[in-house]
Amino acid sequence: MTNSWSYSSTDNLWKPPATIIRSLINCVSKNGNLLINVCPDGNGIVPEQAVETMREVGAWMKKNGESIYGAGAADYPTPEWGRYTQKGETLYAHVTDQPIGNISLRGLRGRVREGRLVATNTDVLICEYWNPEVQTLDGPEDIFFNFARPTAWTYPLPDESATVVAFRLNDDEGTRTERQRLDEVRMRI
Structure with a gap:
């Protein structure tokens, strides 16, 4: 959810929820899936920014999940929008x-x-x-x-x-x- 693949106290470049949502859509539109790397700190605590981002992604999925779960690539070219x-x-x-x-x-x-x-x-x-x-x-x-x-x-x-x-x-x-x-x-x- 940052630029690091594990916990880093100096990496504070968090991806916004919209970026995660759009990455998920992009993966599913190509018959893939998205693995989100959430890393706890040395004390086992997940950073609040990661928790809040996952809440927002979860809220979007609750409303729009039918377009993701069980879906895959479409039979049509990628639209410009x-x-x-x-x-x-x-x-x-x-x-x-x-x-x-x-x-x-x-x-x-x-x-x-x-x-x-x-x-x-x-x-x-x-x-x-x-x-x-x-x-x-x-x-x-x-x-x-x-x-x-x-x-x-x-x-x-x-x-x-x-x-x-x-x-x-x-x-x-x-x-x-x-x-x-x-x-x-x-x-x-």
């Missing part, structure tokens, strides 16, 4: 970098059925365009999501360490016509 993990037909988007406007799910048009914030179990808004008020479809394989309306605006991430969105995927979306998809988008906007 974070990482994906996947468990069965659920794709977990771990948003760690604040994007501007909607968040792009490249190549997922026709695969995303619905999305929800894992920590609060609230729906996210899925839309067809980056800026639905003025833009036509220019990313034919992409779909977008956001946390509030208007969907083209930029909103703070609900969790600065890593906001997790679960998307239910399906294969039957490809049978719908483009007209049906656009009609549904208009209804959501």
Whole structure:
């Protein structure tokens, strides 16, 4: 949790909880796991900074653990705003970098059925365009999501360490016509 692999009274460069959380996500997104080295001092006491960091990581895991436990690498390329993990037909988007406007799910048009914030179990808004008020479809394989309306605006991430969105995927979306998809988008906007 510092730069040392064992206890060091002079190493006070503690990694913040967000760094540990993001390292965990990164490992799971590559089918790995993360071993966190917590070292007690010579008297067997775990430093308070390590205890507090583990409490914060544990609190994040309590809210978002479904995206980590039993999950692994996703079948999609790494997004520019974070990482994906996947468990069965659920794709977990771990948003760690604040994007501007909607968040792009490249190549997922026709695969995303619905999305929800894992920590609060609230729906996210899925839309067809980056800026639905003025833009036509220019990313034919992409779909977008956001946390509030208007969907083209930029909103703070609900969790600065890593906001997790679960998307239910399906294969039957490809049978719908483009007209049906656009009609549904208009209804959501």
